[in-house]
Amino acid sequence: MPQTELSFTEENYLKAIYHLSVGGTQAVSTNAISDRLQTKPASASDMVKRLARKKLLQYEKYQGANISPEGIKLALKVIRKHRLWEVFLVEKLNFNWDEVHEIAEQLEHIRSPLLIRRLDEFLGFPKHDPHGDPIPDENGSVSTRPRKPLSDLHDGESGDFLAVKDTSSSFLQYLDKLDIQLGANIRVMEKVEFDDSMKICLNDKKELYISAQVASNLYVSKN
Amino acid sequence: MPQTELSFTEENYLKAIYHLSVGGTQAVSTNAISDRLQTKPASASDMVKRLARKKLLQYEKYQGANISPEGIKLALKVIRKHRLWEVFLVEKLNFNWDEVHEIAEQLEHIRSPLLIRRLDEFLGFPKHDPHGDPIPDENGSVSTRPRKPLSDLHDGESGDFLAVKDTSSSFLQYLDKLDIQLGANIRVMEKVEFDDSMKICLNDKKELYISAQVASNLYVSKN
DNA sequence: ATCCTATTTTAGATGATCCTAAAATTATTT
């Protein structure tokens, strides 16, 4: 029996815990959770207990939380909705990629399986959101494209710009200013030993310099 | 200074009170409110006090609530969103008119003025929702089309079907079955004295019988 | 092994929203 529906807050915590889990191998600390959600550790502690009671994660005092398969399933449902709505906002309502996150944070909690199916169809079953992140399918499968930070490339190597790591408005707007768009081919012309900044070439046309920090926040395809 | 944003619950109460206000001349009772929202009178009593504190309505103990101009403005904002989303669901996502209300009840609370402006534009600035109800503009003006219940028409008179009064799924589905669609021209062929049922003609083509109850829930234009 | 510090949990409070049961008020009938 699936328990009663999660509240918006529970969904937000679960999603945060999911995001903190992927990649990392150890349990997620309550501090990390409260940090991410802009709440206090005490609140995260309470919530983790609640989610554990609902079997969405394992939790032992002082040992952090481990999201369960059931928890992952629910988190991916919310993430699927978030990303589909982001596509809608950009593709259909002409929002810029730096404007959609806040609104999607709200829309991701709308409950209607049929709505999401129809939205998916309306959008042409997109595989990635405006930031290049994969959209989980109805069953919670996430397609992973092999990728690595641009900063890992060496002189002469190139890759396609697949996704951003940092999705902050300021970073996305800076990329706009530099005319660096998702899908562009990026070739490393020169990597500066001293500070890891690089000269890159976009689509074999436009050359520009970017800092190591920028480079580390751009994911490119592994060719 | 506009006070801090309303909660979903406050918005729902305010909208209910607005709907109960229009047409009626006297104050809205807490019983009527709790009835409409499927809560208890005690809860409505609490909420009415809260909304009065926020100047969204006048309220005197035992005397019911009167929504204020400020309250009306906020209620209409929510109603505008509700109806725009209903249009979106029907026009873009191919929902039937009987399926959209529940989902719009959720979507109406999404906060983003820009989103609503863009949605309005995307939909081509619709003037009415799928049930024929007018969509308030950004300033809260509601265009009213002169209309009356079909049951008020006499033999030989006709009008265009502008809106439904009852928006329940069962009524809307029944109209679908009878092939009675918004915009259709309806002519009264014969009104039965005995039970006020009538024989009508749709678009000068199809004749059928409808009960007085059905007729009283169809609004037609006053020619 | 002990101490110190950083992390984490608990205790206790608050506000929002809801409820049930009892009290107060208003409306209707005799």
Next chain:
DNA sequence: AAATAATTTTAGGATCATCTAAAATAGGAT
């Protein structure tokens, strides 16, 4: 006008989500 019925409010309590401050624990440094 008094009695009765219906409506409405209050009292008191539950749950959720949050906080602050204090207590407990863990992990690293001496």
